[in-house]
Amino acid sequence: MPIDQFRSPDYFALDELFTEEQKLIRETVRNYVKKEISPVIEAYAQKAEFPEFIVPQLGALGCFGPTIPEVYGGGGLDHISYGLMMQELERGDSGVRSTASVQGSLVMYPIFAYGSEEQKRKYLPKLASGEWLGCFGLTEPDHGSDPGGMLSHFSEEGDHYILNGSKMWISNAPYAQVAVVWAKDDAGEIRGLILERGMPGFTTPHTTGKWSLRASATGELVFDNVPVPKENLLPGVKGLKGPLGCLTKARYGIAWGAVGAAMDCYHTALQYSLERVQFGKPIASFQLQQKKLAEMLTEITKAQLMNWRLGTLMDNGSATPQQVSMAKRNACEIAANIAREARQILGGMGITGEYTVMRHIMNLESVITYEGTHDIHLLITGMDITGINAFK
Template sequence: MAARTDLFQSPDYYLVDELLTEEHKMVRDTVRNYVKKEISPIIEDYAQRAEFPQQIVKQMGELGCFGPTIPHEYGGGGLDYISYGLMMQELERGDSGVRSTASVQGSLVMFPIYAYGSEEQKMKYLPKLASGEWLGCFGLTEPNHGSDPSSMLTTIKDAGDHVILNGAKMWISNAPFAQVAVVWAKDDNGDIRGLVVERGMEGFTTPTTHGKWSLRASATGELVFHDVKVPKDNIFPNINGLKGPLSCLTKARYGIAWGTLGAAMDCYDTALRYSQERIQFGKPIGAFQLQQKKLAEMITEITKAQLLVWRLGVLMTEGRATPQQVSMAKRNSCEIAANIARDARQMLGGMGITGEYSIMRHMMNIESVITYEGTHDVHLLITGMDVTGFNAFK
């Protein structure tokens, strides 16, 4: 397949750029240029072959896309949450699978080690994860327990200086290539604990998940634990209960809120350019009312989402954002991205389903993103519970 030239121009209808610092714009433009140079020309081919471009791990590590909010002393970027969001926006503008790789590494693996790990754990794992020398994954979802992680069946049993880990995790991004896994399991008291499992530990395997129609350029697998001996030194000392994994998910959902906005921008930009060039009935299709309606609605939703995630980024940096606010933004960005991808695909007609354009790939990817890290409906109920005070989950 011929490499595609990336002509992307970022929409900014309300001059949101004026709310950004020079550093924010520099970070964004650096990642945008990386995506144009290294991701866009190859990603369609990798997605068609359902293959993970392993070279991007080192590249994103060098770029600082892994754990950008983690302090410098542990290999992170020491940046604020708007910088992090802009990185995720640009990566997902390239492909949701690429952004997933970075989200898992930074929010689901590095964040819990930084927040809940011992000093020894931080020094051992964080610099290697930040540089991309190591890839990590996050084990929470199980074959029978997705939206209800408190019912997990994976266990650790005390065995002296180590624990014995048994169970299985499913739908795990990065699993087939990961050197380390942050895993959540129930201890002898039934309390949920986090621990780091390393590749090579006997009884630990990571079978690849095949047959996906979505996130095809992302590596997905299972984590299977059969009497795995894990040193007690690998257990996070500073967290107990479901708060641990849920706090990680809040960080990842924040990145998704920005990321899916990037996918929406790419679909809009592609459809806008196509509408100005494609001639039917003697004029560009962008001159017809129904096509203008689609484009006008797309840019309106993108603009609203840009302001929503920017404000959320300010609150995150100030330490004032609530998980419920993050849920609203994650759900909104996923919804507008799904709708914009669908409308953009229609505007391109038959060309919209081909790999010559990015839209159908984004459209399929968003179907995963709208489900993982809390489904569309679960986030709706999180907001509902927050505004009414009633828990509809039980």
């Protein structure tokens, strides 16, 4: 069983900017990953199997809804603490971080932000503890980057609604007890509904054949005349701003998480280069390898600083969705590039499960696409700085 010897790069003494509580939270999650995730995650990825045991563990650790108030079972923590949690989880595996991101940002957050008091008290404590797992239904087979074109819809019928449609690429779906689903009402307005497993006509087929996020459970949500009680409608929001507000929270977590994956790849490449001897000396002594390592650390450091600043803006309520988009895109790009360069340093060993790099490479191919594709986030920044919408 592999031993996780990870040491975090901190070239600009960023630790001086964190509070003692934030550093304690980071170390707690890091130690959890070293003990519970790193020794087994490769086996789960090879088998394309979701490690269900992590759900109650992540709940007990406080990784589900850490910024949700304590009265509803959350951690009542700041956004930098949340980011550090996601960084450490994704250092272990992007799929593990995805499980936590979906639960906290895409399921618990909309119930907290847009739900009734009854909905908050019914669902949030069980989601926070990991007793229930949740999923988020927005993307459809024909509507990904353009969610406003969704076809899922519901109509009023007596004391309930009848929901029809489908969603795809839904993390946690095959195991979720709760789904926050976005669909159009009879007026064409996008609304949020809370579905529970067992509702007639509601199924969650498993998505198979993935080469990426293999240790994450992915599925579809299919609605065939599903009766949804009227009290399960989220009353506090109408329109795309509902799901997009959730995505902003999730993208923020991804910005930190992807840096965690980059840090792991850098650490692996550095250690390997110091130990691997060719032509009579460690390959770390060759200029090209030093160039790779120096550029990796530079990009990680820049992303760390961007994430820290974004976290402070999130905490004082001034961060914009456009800033979050930039951070998410930047982190995904540098992480994917660093993972590929790390694979080069490892040579043939880089494609084996003995090291984490190839798994990170494959996972990041999904992370760079979901919660807004790489190109869409670029256009979000472009629209923000020019005032011109290039989407239409």
